[in-house]
Amino acid sequence: MRDWTGKRYWLVGASEGLGRAVAHHLSRAGVDLILSARSEDRLQDLVAELPGRASYVPVDIADTASVAAAAAEVGEIDGFVFLAGVYWPQAAQDWDADQVEAMFDVNLTGAARCLAHVVPQFVARDRGHIVLTGSLSGFRGLPGAIGYAASKAGLMSLAESMYMDLRKTGVEVQCVNPGFIKTRLTEKNDFNMPFIMDPDQAAAEVFEHMGTDQFQRSFPRLFSLIFRGSVFLPNWLYFRLFG
Secondary structure, three states: OOOOOOOEEEEEOOOOHHHHHHHHHHHHOOOEEEEEOOOHHHHHHHHHHOOOOEEEOOOOOOOHHHHHHHHHHHOOOOEEEEOOOOOOOEOHHHOOHHHHHHHHHHHOHHHHHHHHHHHHHHHHHOOEEEEEEOOHHHOOOOOOEOOHHHHHHHHHHHHHHHHHHHOOOOEEEEEEEEOOEOOOOHHHOOOOOOOOEOHHHHHHHHHHHHOOOOOEEEEOHHHHHHHHHHOOOOHHHHHHHHO
C-alpha cells in the first residue's frame, strides 16, 4: 500500500468527469492536491467540495507558455496524474482538421508539455509518481475514432517507454486504460457503449491501481480482454471483426 498522507499531487484535467472523481478519492486518502484544467469556475467548485487540502492552478495544456507558467506555480510535487482529454467521434470520411488536431494536441502533446516539467524534476531527485490515462481504444485502430484512438495509442506508448527507462529508478510510472465512462464526452456517441461506468466507479479503479506497484491496468476487466486480445489477431481477421 502507498502512503498517501501529506503527499502533493498535481492533477491535470481535474475539473469534471474521471478527473474530478479521482480528485475526491485522493483527497479522502489525505493527498494535498493541486488541480488544473481550463475552467477556473469548475476548479473553484471542486476545491470547495473536497474534504482535504486542495488548491488550483488554471492551465491550457494546448499552450506551451500556459503549461510552463502553471508548472512554475505548482512547484515541487510528489506525483502527477494526467487525466485531460478531448474527443469527437469521427470517421475518416468526415475528417475535421481542427478537431483531429485538437485531439492530438490535448490528449498526447498536452501530456508531453506537462511531462517536460515533471520528469526532469523527478529524475533529478530520483523520486516521483506519474500516472497517465490511456484508453481501451488505444490498443489498435478503430472505425470512427480518427484522432482519438491514435492520440491515446501514442500516450500509452509514451507511458511504456517512460516505464522501461525509469523502472529501476525511484520514479514510478503507471498507465490506466479505461473503457466507456459516463461523461460529457461520451454523450457525443450515438452507439451502444458496453460496460459503461460512472465516473466514481472508474475513479475507484484508478485509485486502487495507483496504490499498487503494477505498471498498467485496463478496465472494465472483462470488456478489456477484447481489446487486449485484439493485438494478437492477424490484420485480416482484426479488420473483419472490428471494422
